[in-house]
Amino acid sequence: MLDTSRQANELADIQNRLIFVKIGFLMLLVLLGLRLWQLQVRDGLHYQELARDNRTRSIVLEPARGLLYDRNGELLANNIPSFQLYVSLEDIQDREALLAQLPHYVDIDPQEISNKLSIKSRRGRVKIKADISLKEAALIESHRLELPGVVIQPEYQRHYPLNTYASHVLGYVGEISESQLKDPEFSHLQGGRIIGQNGVERTFDEYLLGETGEEVIEVDALGYPKRSLSVRRPLAGDDLYLTLDIRLQRLAEDLLGQEAGAIVALDPWNGDVLALASKPGFNPNDVSGGISAKDWQRFLKDTRHPLTNRAIQGQYPPGSVFKIIMAAALLETQTLSAQEMVPCHGTFPFGRRVFRDWKAGGHGQVDLTKAIAESCDVYFYKAGNQLGIDPIATYARQFGLGEKTGIALPSERSGLVPSSEWKKRVKREPWYPGETISISIGQGFLTVTPIQMAKVASIVATNGRVVQPRLLKASRLRRTGTLKEKPEPPIQQLAISPQTFAHIKEGLAAVVTKGTAKLAQSEFVSIAGKTGTAQVVALKPDGDKDKNKEPQKEFRDHAWFVAFAPVEHPKIAVAVLVEHMGHGGSASAPLAKTLIEAYMGFETTQEPSL
Amino acid sequence: MSLMNDNVNRRGLDTFDWCFLGVIMAIISVGILSIYSVTNPQSTTGFPIYLKQATWMVVGSLAFLVAVGIDYHKLARLSYLLYGIGLILLIIVLIAGKTSRGSQRWIPLGPFAVQPSEFIKIPLLLMLAAYYGATTREGWVRRLIIPGLIVLPGFLLILKQPDLGSSLGFLAIFLVVILTVGMKSKAFGFVILAALMLFPFAWGGVWGSLHEYQQDRILSFVDPNSDPGGKGYHGLQSRIAIGSGQLLGKGLYGGTQTQFKFLPEGHTDFVFAVFAEEWGFIGSIVLLSLYILLFLMGLEIALKAKDIVGTLLAVGVVTMIAFGVVVNIAMTSGLAPVVGIPLPLMSYGGSAMVVNLTALGLLLNVKRRRLSLL
Structure with a gap:
């Protein structure tokens, strides 16, 4: 107890x-x-947000890019459905496994995937490859369980139905680059967007782009979509009607064929760019579909520079085409009258040097018309010597040389109009009068672009109307469907007398009828023009050119022909430049003729051959 | 002893008993409902998990009735034998157990897998009660060292599996029972001193014996926000689930964390997060209150037990369940590392369900035999 x-x-x-x-x-x-x-x-609200972030993914809905048409409504660029391969960063479970597996199903370099996934963000989608094939898409879909985070999204892909035609005008599109994202110009855009990277795709990007939409979807822990929570539809970009006449554009490119060169055709009255061809070209479809780094390098290293738009970026000495401006200068300054005869014996002694005419023995007694028609060098040596460099530069600038035309294309070059002031500033040397002699026939420091030359032809054709070349004719707003014509650009009138233009035109017409460009003579339409030879090897006053020896092609001169037609009531102004083809009269003039005839509604009978 | 048996309350169930059973059934029902919600969309093939759990509830109820029916003194006398069997089973597990996610915890038994680390808790409870109830244990050797040496192999065998949660639960029962029995301050001081001295060695041994994922879990407890996709993922997703339930919850099947599988192990260790996401703070408090009610009733039984065996048995059962509840909810709500302890009566698991209901049966057993001395 x-x-x-x-x-x-x-x-x-x-x-x-x-x-x-x-x-x-x-x-x-x-x-x-x-x-x-x-x-x-x-903290309930905070966790509520975390839960929502967990299960929702925001997807950018790409708007359909505005379509591009030529002036007659011919389709130049549209959008076709394609599969895009994305990786949703939040949903990657094993990066290494993904990098190892994806190349089994898609033709892509693992290093490239790795680069694309190396961005700092842990959220959002990264496009791994654009426009994957149906086979690739099917392979990925069937291995989806092994590839968490991989998403195939059908999207529109930019497509250029004419392939290489008008490639430099149209340009191409591409994903916004890292450096562009840092640029304030693109600050309103998100990464991954497809934007215009060149050509009118670039310059008119703001019209074409449209507005993105957004879809918020609910996903599970493996990233599989469960349902759509909200959708904001994207707004398609505006369709644009370019001033190009695609038939003329095609013809111009076909005429250049395999040669490097450029052809620009303008409506002289309003500046409409009817054709702007540059060869060699490229196929924007190859570039827009997410070009691989390797292909891009190949493009950039191509010694023929297919991405360069020679029509606006090629800077060449104008050669004898510059005599048009020389003629205007000497008549306006009354240095010479149109009727005044100048003897030409084939040489022009200057100081201890002798400048030669292209024609050994000379042209005899020449007035302005004959000087232009036969492209007499001595006549213009003398005129230039009397004028001096600075008045020449002044007139050259009046005709728009030395400055960009302002055409709505990226990376236009301005060419160069030298002056005594320029020489002092840039070269830190005085201007030597001998240099003026070279400038008088369009050689020396002077350079121009083909579009500037087409503009010169326009100015002469319209007796001094200066218009800015334009590419955009009208736009159709996708939302309202209304077609809006762009107003014609302002016109500036040069203070050069009609008589001066009349004299110049008489000379230019004679170039075709009896001068250096008889090959440009058409039985249907009257053409006025001027040949030119842009020297690749600098002009040497005493140079003993061996006429019998054909130089290597890359040292041969460039062939110019600048023209307008019909002479009485001009409708088209053309500049043709073919690289390394020698004389403008033989190489370039027939091309201009064919183009003009086609534009005036006459089918050409004779296939020009280069 | 026959006198005691004759004095068993045979009047049937009183209000207390009904309340006791009601609370248990309510908690189990809530658990099955949550399991149903988690596994609802994926149970297209095979026997749905919530039905399995309901089946285990039935099996557990039979065990409960058995545990109520047999006098706990008889069971206490069998406890050393049962504990020995339990140790043998643990050794079998170590040798031939089924391995899942790096832990060897189960003995396959036909279509089921039995978890001896759960079952050995019953003999542990009975044994501790029997040891201290048989006679007064004087001196710290008898009070502490001898029972400690008896408990130690079980603890180590469970830790070796490794099952950190269960081994800690084992230890917790032992400690609470010792504290209740009463420690002479000298002896207690010695325990503290020895623990402090042994801590570095024990830490090295324990830490080294942990699997990498367990080490990761403990490390990630330090700063789970630093790596949402990595090691702290479970804990963070669990806290998001609980927190986003807010005051009123998202409703049945409304838990996005659960339904879209951001929350892992929703039907087992993280079942509380599932419940809290769908029923909110109000629901969570109601559930906590049910558990509190259960503990208070359990401690009431301990308080009114007629002998030391009954009291210590009741305290042990309450400790076992309370340890699970406290550590599990602390773990799912980010107050404790994710050590892998199921929520008693709610988490899916046959062994745990049967063991917990058996233990609660013992509790009622103690209560129904207390009137004999009054």
Whole structure:
């Protein structure tokens, strides 16, 4: 019984201690209750947001890019459906496995995937490859479970149905680059967007781009979409009608064929660019579909520079075409009258040097018309020598040389009109009068672009109207469907007398009828023009050219022909430049003729061959 | 002893008993509902998990009835034998157990897998009660060292599996029972001193014996926000689930964390997060209150037990369940590292369900035999 009472005492002791166990447990549970209050009530909204971020993915819906048409409504660029391969960064579970597996299904360099995934963000989508094939898409779809985070999205891909034609005008599109994203110009755009990277795709990007939409979808832990939460439809970009006449554009490119060169055709009255061809070209479809780094390098290293738009970026000496401006300058300054005869014996001694005429023995007595028609060098050596460099530069600038025409294409070059001031500033040397002699026949420091020359032809054709070449004719707003014609650009009138233009035109017409460009003579339409030979190897006054020896092609001169037609009521102004083809009269003039005839509605009978 | 048996309350169930059963059934039901919500969309093939759990509830209820029916004193006398069997099972597990996610915890038994680390808790509870209830244990050797040496192999075998959560639960039951029995301050001081001295060695041994994922879990407990996709993922997703439930919850099946599988192990260790996301703070507090009610009733039984065996058995059962509840909810709500302890009565698991209901049966057993001395 003693034991029992001891046990009873001990039991009482133990049971008395239970209160501490009770308090201990209750305190712990109250602590848990407080923790739950903290999580669910105090910070509930925060966790609510985290939960929403967890399960929702925002997808940018690319708008359809505006379409491009020529002036007659011929389609130049549209959008075709294609599969785009994305990786959703939040949903990658094993980066290494992804890098190892993806190349089994898609033709892509693992290094390239790695580069694309190396951006800092852990959220959002990265486009891994554009325009994957149906086979690739099917392979990925069937291995989806092994590739968490990989998403195939059908999207529109830019397509250029004419392939290489008008490639330099149209340009191409591409994903916005890292450096562009840092540029304030693109600050309103998000990464991954397809934007115009060249040509009118670039300059009119703001019209073509449209507005992106957004879809918020709910996904599970593996990134599989469950349902759509909200959709904001994208707004397609505006369709643009260019001033190009695609038939003329095609013809111009076909005429250049395999040669490097450029052809620009303008409507002289309003500056409409009817054709702007540059060869060699490229296929914008190859570039726009997410070009691989390797192909891009190949493009950039191509010594024929297919991406260069020679019509606006090629800077060449104008050669004898410059005599048009020389004629205007000498008549306007009354240095010479149109009728004044100048003897030409084939040489022009200047100081201790002798400048030669292209025609050994000379042209005899020449007036302005004959000087232009036969492209007499001595006549213009003399005129230039009397004028001096600075008046020449002034007139050259009036005709728009030395400055960009302002055509709506990226990276236009301005060419160079040298002057004594320029020489002092840039070369830190005085201007030597001998240099003026070279400038007089369009050589020396003087350089121009083909579009500038087409503009010169326009100015002469319209007796001094200066218009900016324009590419955009009209736009159709996708939202309203209304077609909006662009207003004609402002016109500036040169202070050069009509008589001067009349004299020049007479000379230019004679170039075709009896001068250096008889190959440009058309039986359907009257053409006025001027040939030119842009020297690749600098003009040497005493250079003993070996006429019998044909120089290597890359040292041969460039052939110019600048023209307008019909002479009486001009409708088209053309500049043709073919690189390394020698004389403008033989190489370039027939091309201009064919183009003009086609534009005037006459099918050419004779295939020109280069 | 026959006198005691004759004095068993045979009047059937009183209000307390009904409340006790009601609370247990309510918690289990909430658990099955949550499991249903988690596994609802994926149970297209095979036997749905929530039905399995309901089946385990039925099996557990039978065990409960058995545990109520047999006098706990008889069971206490069998406890050393049962504990020995449990240790043998643990050794079998170590040798031939089924391995899942790096842990060897299960003995396959036909279509089921039995988890001896759960079952050995029953003999542990009975054994501790029997040891201290048999006679007064004087001195710290008898009070602490001998029972400690008996408990130690079980603890180590479970830790070796490794099952950190269960081994800690094992230790917790032992400690709470010792504290309830009463420690002479000298002896207690010695325990503290020894623990402090042994800590570096124990830490080295324990840490080294942990699997990499367990080490990661403990490390990620330090700063789970630093790596949402990595090691702290479970804990963070669990906290997002609980927190985003806010005051009123997202409703049944409305838990996005659960339904879209951001929350892992939703039907087992993280079942509380599932419940809290769908039923909010209000639901969580109601659930906590149910558990509190259960503990208070358990401690009430301990307080009114007629002998030390009954009291210590009741305290042990309450400790076992309370430890699971506290550590599990602390773990899912980010107060404790993710050590892998199921929520008693709610997490899916047959062994745990049967063991917990058996233990609660023992609790009612103690209560129904207390009137004999009154």
